Amino acid sequence: MKVKVRRLEHAEGLPLPDYQTEHAAGFDLVAAVPDDVSVTIAPGARALIPTGLIFELPRGMEAQVRPRSGLAVKHGVTVLNSPGTIDADYRGEVAVILINHGTDPFVVxxxxxxxxxxxxxxxxxxxxxxxxxxxxxRGAGGFGSTGISEAPSHDGTGRRKAVAKRSGKAQKKSKS
Known part of the structure; x- marks a missing residue:
């Protein structure tokens, strides 16, 4: 499948996104910040990072902006609205909302x-x-409900049925 991409002026000289390995599911997006102005994201802060790219996705497709695992594990930096969705009819610049969950400032x-x-x-x-x-x-069993022999459910009237017992061996709390 071919996807058109328009490079904005502030992305001149940067590589177009590309897959880093033969079987990579996603291609990397790079920061199109000025050469002389880096962006520092303080711990707990977030920043909108421009890519300098506009995509023309085919009808019936979407693009998802996802975190890079290396940034997450090494620096605690991730994509805040992950996955960010780019709709096929969006024709604006793609930007990435990064948040720093780490303990040190992160420089982009x-x-x-x-x-x-x-x-x-x-x-x-x-x-x-x-x-x-x-x-x-499974019924209405949500967060943490897998691993339960019968998940809590609703009977169609909106009333919650009794919670079932957990499957497997019960763990006893140690007395200290």
Whole structure:
């Protein structure tokens, strides 16, 4: 699949995004900040980093802006709204919202790889309101519910059913 990309003036001289390995799912986005002005992100702070690129995605596709694992593990820096979604009809500059969860300030210099982008198909659906939904074994079990023999569920009336027991051996608390 071919995707058109327009380079803005402040991205001149920077490489176009590219896959770093043969089987990479995403290509890297680089910071298009000025040569003489780096961006320092203090611990707990966030910054909008320009890429200097505008993408023309095919209809039925989206681009997802995701963190780079190396920045996360080495510096505690990640993409704040991960994944950031670029819609097929968006024709503005793609920028990356970075947040520093680390303990030291993080400096973003021109050309720094700050995120990765994945282009993927989008399924469009038509929602149809229903009074009842098909029951499943998991039910309404959400955060932390996997590993429970029967997840909490709703009976279709909005009332929560009793919480089931955890599967497997129960762990006893040690007395200290």
């Amino acid at each position: 210099a021109r050309g720094e790889r700050v995120a990765q982008m994945i282009v993927a198909p989008v399924a469009r659906v038509k929602l149809r309101e229903a009074k009842r939904l098909t029951a499943t074994k």
